[in-house]
Amino acid sequence: MFNKIPLAWLQVTREKTRLAVAIAGIAFADVLIFIQMGFEGALYDSATKPHRTLQADLVLINPQFQTLFSVKSFPRERLYQALSYEGVNKVSPLYISTGQWQNPETRVSRAILVWGVDPASPTFKFPEVNRNLDQLKLLNQVLFDQSGRPEYGKVADIFNQTGTVETELNNKIISVKGLFTNGSSFAADGNVITSDSTFLQLFPDRTPAEIEVGLINLTPGADIERVRSQLITGLPNDVKVLTTEEFAQIEKDYWASGTGIGFIFGLGVGVGFIVGIVIVYQILYADVSDHLPEYATLKAMGYTNLYLLGVLTQEALLLAILGFLPAFALSFGLYQVTYAATLLPISMTVDRAVTVLVLTIIMCSVSGAIAMRKLRSADPAEVF
Known part of the structure; x- marks a missing residue:
């Protein structure tokens, strides 16, 4: 019962x-x-969104790389050495550093993550970035992350009204020529994408010969693991060859166990x-x-x-x-x-x-x- x-x-x-x-x-x-x-x-x-949005099959990084918050460089020539291997279609460099963005309204500066890309080659999977790559071919022009912290100013609103925004980045006048959406993270409150040439002007202590990430795109049908093995064997040990997911995992591991x-x-x-x-x-x-x-x-x-x-x-x-x-x-x-x-x-x-x-x-x-x-x-x- x-x-x-x-x-x-x-x-x-x-x-x-x-x-x-x-x-x-x-x-x-x-x-x-x-x-x-x-x-x-x-x-x-x-923390790992930028890594996963890179338009690449393989990436080269410094073996001591841990996080985008404190990047380490490696010789750019390693990237072009990789271009000689069978199955590699094209390569492009990626520069990363932290700059000081000036709010165009309050004139208060705030740290922002700056990405230097080759404007002739798509680096990210963001459609809005790839549509505006030609805008970056001129010096001192940038694309602004509209999902960053509001402390950077009402950049998106001003841009949508006027079509351009002028402010200072690292005490140099720059123009915003486009918007994209990435978002803030625990390491960076916002992001800016610019050409490699503009990047080197913004950071005069940097040289073109040292890059933070090397992007490798393979020919259609190429075996990623086979090409990767060849690169690991053939390239000097001052670089590490990873997939984009492994690259993201390094960042995740840093925040999970390194902090x-x-x-x-x-x-x-x-x-x-x-x-x-x-x-x-x-x-x-x-x-x-x-x-x-x-x-x-x-x-x-x-x-x-x-x-x-x-x-x-x-x-x-x-x-x-x-x-x-x-x-x-x-x-x-x-x-x-x-x-x-x-x-x-x-x-x-x-x-x-x-x-x-x-x-x-x-x-x-x-x-x-x-x-x-x-x-x-x-x-x-x-x-x-």
Whole structure:
């Protein structure tokens, strides 16, 4: 008969106040996990987006390269040596450095990431960049990242109204001749793309012979791994040959293990998980304590500890679902608010939602298993 009665549901919903407290506690723990995972995902996505948008099959970098925030150069001649290998169709250099952008309205300067590209060869997969490459062939003209921080000024608005914006970059007058969308990251609040010639004028201490990234495009049908192996074998060891995904992974690894940020986000997820376990345990423990005579009666009737554990597990799963739903909705809204405030690419994903749901179920199941210790003490002889 008891198998047909939704005992777990009746137990969970009997005390409305206790149920509300439990849902609020689990939702709080889930929101904490969602926020930490969201920031962690935004960190990695924003940091590696430029790498993944490079229009190349292989890249050359300095073996000591760790992050775009502090780039290391290598001899440009290595790039042209790579051009002699079978399967390599074309190569192009990429210069990277941090400059000082002057807000055209307030005249306040702010650090910005500057990319120097060959205007005769597409470097990025951004359609708006490739449409305006010809604009960069003239000196002192740049393309501006319209998704950067607002502290750079209302550049996009002014450009859309007038067709050009003049300001200073590294104390040199430049003109904005186009917009593109990349976005800010934990390392760079904004981006500017210009020609290699303009880049070298903006950074007079730099020489054309030293570049940060070499882009290699292969002929159609070429075996990437075979060409890569040939380049690794033939080129000096002052360069490393990578795919664009491996290049992005280096950046991700830097932020995950080379700084304290990745650890902090991971710790936040762990804290949220532990908080959830404690909250659910307290709820289930109080439920067991209040209904100890009833559980003892069930044991006297022949129901085993395994059956009672099943009831507790069902209660835990119900609490997990009821707590997850408002947490998901609230976190979705918080992601939108965070994006508007920081312009970081933080958004709800299916994988993240499923991961948090699974963590919530595990969290509540562990709490139920711990609370079972109190249930085992329900001895009919002692209770009655």
